[in-house]
Amino acid sequence: MSATTLSVRNxxxxxxxxxxxxxxxxxxxxxxxxxxxxxxxxxKTTTIRMLVGLIRPTSGTIEICGYDVKKxxxxxxxxxxxxxxxxxxYPYLSGRENLLHxxxxxxxxxxxxxxxxxxxxxxxxxxxxKVKTYSLGxxxxxxxxxxxxxxxxxxxxxxxxxxxxxAGIREMRVFIRELAENEGLSVLVSSHxxxxxxxxxxxxxxxxxxxxxxxxxxxxxxxxxxxAIWQLEPSVKGKEILESLTEVTTLDDGCIVTVYxxxxxxxxxxxxxxxxxQVLQLNRKTPVLEDLFLQLTDTGGAHIE
Amino acid sequence: xxxxxxNEMMKLVAxxxxxxxxxxxxxxxxxxxxxxxxxxxxxxERLGTDxxxxxxxxxxxxxQNRLGSNRISDEWREQIQVSVQQLQFYLDQDINPNxxxxxxxxxxxxxxxTDLFIPLLIMIVASDLVSSEHTLGSVKLLLTRPVKRWRxxxxxxxxxxxxxxxxxxxxxxxxxxxxxIVFGYHGWKAPIITGFVVEGSNVDTSRIKLxxxxxxxxxxxxxxxxxxxxxxxxxxxxxxxxxxTAQSMGVMLASLxxxxxxxxxxxxxxxxxxxxxxxLKLTNYLNGISPPIQGMTLLSSMLVLLVWWxxxxxxxxIVFTRxxxx
Ligand SMILES: Nc1ncnc2c1ncn2[C@@H]1O[C@H](COP(=O)(O)OP(=O)(O)O)[C@@H](O)[C@H]1O
Ligand SMILES: [Mg+2]
Numbered sequence: 030m031s032a033t034t035l036s037v038r039n040x041x042x043x044x045x046x047x048x049x050x051x052x053x054x055x056x057x058x059x060x061x062x063x064x065x066x067x068x069x070x071x072x073k074t075t076t077i078r079m080l081v082g083l084i085r086p087t088s089g090t091i092e093i094c095g096y097d098v099k100k101x102x103x104x105x106x107x108x109x110x111x112x113x114x115x116x117x118x119y120p121y122l123s124g125r126e127n128l129l130h131x132x133x134x135x136x137x138x139x140x141x142x143x144x145x146x147x148x149x150x151x152x153x154x155x156x157x158x159k160v161k162t163y164s165l166g167x168x169x170x171x172x173x174x175x176x177x178x179x180x181x182x183x184x185x186x187x188x189x190x191x192x193x194x195x196a197g198i199r200e201m202r203v204f205i206r207e208l209a210e211n212e213g214l215s216v217l218v219s220s221h222x223x224x225x226x227x228x229x230x231x232x233x234x235x236x237x238x239x240x241x242x243x244x245x246x247x248x249x250x251x252x253x254x255x256x257a258i259w260q261l262e263p264s265v266k267g268k269e270i271l272e273s274l275t276e277v278t279t280l281d282d283g284c285i286v287t288v289y290x291x292x293x294x295x296x297x298x299x300x301x302x303x304x305x306x307q308v309l310q311l312n313r314k315t316p317v318l319e320d321l322f323l324q325l326t327d328t329g330g331a332h333i334e
Numbered sequence: 335x336x337x338x339x340x341n342e343m344m345k346l347v348a349x350x351x352x353x354x355x356x357x358x359x360x361x362x363x364x365x366x367x368x369x370x371x372x373x374x375x376x377x378x379e380r381l382g383t384d385x386x387x388x389x390x391x392x393x394x395x396x397x398q399n400r401l402g403s404n405r406i407s408d409e410w411r412e413q414i415q416v417s418v419q420q421l422q423f424y425l426d427q428d429i430n431p432n433x434x435x436x437x438x439x440x441x442x443x444x445x446x447x448t449d450l451f452i453p454l455l456i457m458i459v460a461s462d463l464v465s466s467e468h469t470l471g472s473v474k475l476l477l478t479r480p481v482k483r484w485r486x487x488x489x490x491x492x493x494x495x496x497x498x499x500x501x502x503x504x505x506x507x508x509x510x511x512x513x514x515i516v517f518g519y520h521g522w523k524a525p526i527i528t529g530f531v532v533e534g535s536n537v538d539t540s541r542i543k544l545x546x547x548x549x550x551x552x553x554x555x556x557x558x559x560x561x562x563x564x565x566x567x568x569x570x571x572x573x574x575x576x577x578x579t580a581q582s583m584g585v586m587l588a589s590l591x592x593x594x595x596x597x598x599x600x601x602x603x604x605x606x607x608x609x610x611x612x613x614l615k616l617t618n619y620l621n622g623i624s625p626p627i628q629g630m631t632l633l634s635s636m637l638v639l640l641v642w643w644x645x646x647x648x649x650x651x652i653v654f655t656r657x658x659x660x
Contacts, residue, residue: 044658081478084658106480113478117471121348130344133337134479175475 031059034108034182034215035080040089042075049075051239052089057183057215062205064230064247065219072239073219074114077187080217081111094182107136110181112189116172120161124152124171127160128178135179146174150204166197173204184208184216190225202229224315227251251315255289260310267306271297289313338481338489339496346459346497355455355501359508362451366443367513370434386430394421416527416542423525423544435521436514441551443509445621448558449614450590452505453565457586459497460569462579463490464654469579473659483655487574491647494570498562506555526550530622542622550620557616564610564639565590571646574654590614597626604628610642 035057042050050072057063065073078084080091082098082105091098096105118127125143132138147156150170160168169189176184186205190198206229208214220226226233227247234244243250261267264283271277271287274297278286287297294311301308346352397418401411424431434442444452464487467473476486510519525544565586572582593611600606607613607627618625619632 078658078660081474083474083477084660085656103480103482106478109478111478113474115471117474119345119348119470119472122345126344126348130341131475131479133341134476134481136480179480 033057034059034094035217036090036092037076037080038090040076040079040091041087042072042079042084043087044075049239050079050086053234053236053239053241054089055234055241055244057217059182059215060209060213061231062209062216062218062229064226064233065217065236066221066223066226066233067219067236068221071221071236073221073236074187076236077111077113077185077217077219080185081109081113082106083113107179108182109185110173110176110179110183111185111187112169112172112176113185113187115191116168116175118160118168118171118175121159123159124156124163124174127171128156128175131175132178138178142178146177149177150174165192166194166200169193169197169201177208182215184214186216186218188219188221190220190222198225205229227315256314257287257289257294258310258312258314259285259287259308261285261301262307262309266304267301267308270301270304270306274300335485335489335492338485339492342463342489342493343496346493351459352497352500352504355458356504356508358455359505360512363443363509363512366509367439367516370439370442370513371516387425387428390421390425390431394418394425397421413542416544419544420525420527427523429520429524435517435524436510436519437521437547437551438524439513439517440506440509441526441547441554443513444506444551444554444558445617447505448561448617450594452502452558452562453590453614454587455501455505456498456562456566457569457583459501460494460566461573461583461586463494463570463573465573465577465579465582468577468659477659484651487651487654491567491570491650494566495563498566499559502555502559502562522546522548528553528620528622530619553620554617557620560636561614561616561639564643565614567643567646567650568610571650574650600626607634608638610639613638 033056037056038054039052040050040054041048041052053076055063065076067073075084079086080093080098082102085099091105093105094108096108098105118124119130122130124147128143128146132143147153150173152167152170152174155163155167160171163171173184173186173189176186189205190201193201202225205216205218209216209231218226218229230247232244232246233250235242235250258280259267259271260283264285268277268279268285271285275287275293280286298308298311397414400406401414401418406414421431429435462469467476477483524547526547527542528545528550529542531541569582569586572585573579576582576585589611593609593614596606596609596612597615600612604627607630612626613630613635615623616632616635619635625631625635
């Protein structure tokens, strides 16, 4: 793949003698959306705060486009845009004043660029209203506009869809994908929702209790985990047939679980129908995060303390 | 740096802090003007309208009589001579010394606000320059922009200095304009006694002299500004350390009030003179009011304040540039 824009090596953070981040490493490539997936309290926000220079790592290095965040802070920040947790802009200023405020902190950003980012996040009509009158979605978009002012190479968004309605989430998703594909940005998105990461990201790191358990592409991570749930009549015969074709488990309510393999499923279905078994219901079940953790940790690929 | 200061100014103005402060000053000035006006009126009733020239004349004659007697000390003699000069000036200029113009009112007002009121106004700005960014969460954006942290803090500090100067000037202006409506806009050249030297527990009056009120006022403002800067810097430090507007306000307020109380009772606790809050009434030195603790002089008070100022400033910068922001 293309160039590395963000590189994290052996990052640790100890707060009041608690080891909160326990040595994590990962890379972001140009033009990819990278998911940072973990339950609440896993250490996503803490990691992101270190990436953007808000807190000092206890050890380890962070480089943004080759610039070390600690040694070369301003250079590194010129390449970065971020929203940590909520987009907390100044409520008593208008959207435009907020952007002007942050533009003044950047080298050579003119009014044209401000108009440009406002256009990108579709806030042109409300930009001169006070931010306190904005909806959460609009604040989120203004936050992104702010983060994009300096034409960053890396965009870091901490739980960007938190609190948004379904339409807002969809809009945000489309927007982030566009940024990565059209502008070549690397986007780091954290979330505790697998469904969200799944639809948005190219690669994903799964983090829990301060450790990264695995880093993989979303497809390969999910394909092995997705399940098909069959409700068959008669179920005993149906189970026998499926057993002869693949691995199955039976749920308490009599439903039968197999892996979800879009290539094989029609064949299995045909075999069942052929043998006179009725398929009353066939559900595709995306694993929830907890299942994924269980499975990942069961296989012994990583450890959880 | 100018752009950063422009940012801070924009935020300060948008939150209408200075307008609120202006309103507070306005209300207080109106209150004091009214009180002063009442006092002048009762005096007038007691003395009769035209009487003040006669009574002034009488006072001067009394003093000259006393100068004539040879039983009084040299020091006392000099003091009386200066007083006579002062009264003579009032008589010559046809100014009633008990009916001050706006300038005297400004002087009275500013001298009485130096240890509590002006610091309070400055605190309104200083206590949340930094901590409001924490409360809002905007600090997370502010500190992830390509600007070093010390530059951000410096821009905030410079803004504080500008705001302090503005508030002190505004207080002067508002009290001049409002009180002038009632008392008239005169008194710039009125003679004021100064030149007191505080030695030990007594005030040496051998070097006192008369200066024009506008000169005196200028010195007053200089000292008040200095006190305001020191108090502002201390509040600024607290708001960096505690990151909470209310708490830094609380701590500062408690120290100021304890200072006001201590002023009345610390005369035997000598090391209390190193506390900043007993050193705030710098204008008292100009007026020859003896300090709360023996051995305090204008210079020593200013030095103590200077040390507090420097420590607060250094501490603010060290903490702000190193602290983790959650
Ligand atoms: N300032 C802090 N002091 C002590 N512990 C903290 C602090 N900030 C976060 N933590 C702890 O670090 C862990 C990770 O928190 P966080 O990074 O916010 O998780 P996430 O964003 O993944 O939900 C949590 O267990 C939290 O309790
Ligand atoms: Mg979080």
